[in-house]
Amino acid sequence: MSAHILIIEDNEMSLALAEYLLRDAGYTVSSATDGGSGMRLALQNTAQLILCDLDLPVIEGPQLVQALRASGEWRKVPVLAFTAASMGQEQRQALAADFDGCIVKPLDPASFAATISQHLAPGMRVSQG
Numbered sequence: 001m002s003a004h005i006l007i008i009e010d011n012e013m014s015l016a017l018a019e020y021l022l023r024d025a026g027y028t029v030s031s032a033t034d035g036g037s038g039m040r041l042a043l044q045n046t047a048q049l050i051l052c053d054l055d056l057p058v059i060e061g062p063q064l065v066q067a068l069r070a071s072g073e074w075r076k077v078p079v080l081a082f083t084a085a086s087m088g089q090e091q092r093q094a095l096a097a098d099f100d101g102c103i104v105k106p107l108d109p110a111s112f113a114a115t116i117s118q119h120l121a122p123g124m125r126v127s128q129g
Helices: 012-024 035-044 061-069 089-096 112-118
Strands: 004-008 028-032 049-053 079-083 101-104
Touching: 004 012, 004 035, 012 028, 012 112, 028 035, 035 049, 035 061, 049 061, 061 079, 061 089, 079 089, 089 101, 101 112
Parallel strands: 004 028, 004 049, 049 079, 079 101
Antiparallel strands: none
């Protein structure tokens, strides 16, 4: 069974690349370009993982994650920060805001889908063979 991934990203190029790579790997993908739309999609859908930019219009990524985590059903869904900061303060803030990990932009196409897969339940992973 293929996992459904929700991407919340306001940078068109980063969003398009992430969507392409995940679909190519066999995942179902939906997306939003601001935190408000992302929150609505998250509450309407059954994503098995959310990839969320930190700096978003309408609702910032950390506030979005904290609001989702306040709902019991979203406590077990992995939410990864999608950030251009390769280390340091921004990643520490993401983890403190209850993100489960970080994916650094620009994406490495060779390892992106495999990194996503590591955060999914075994039954939701796409075979990488």
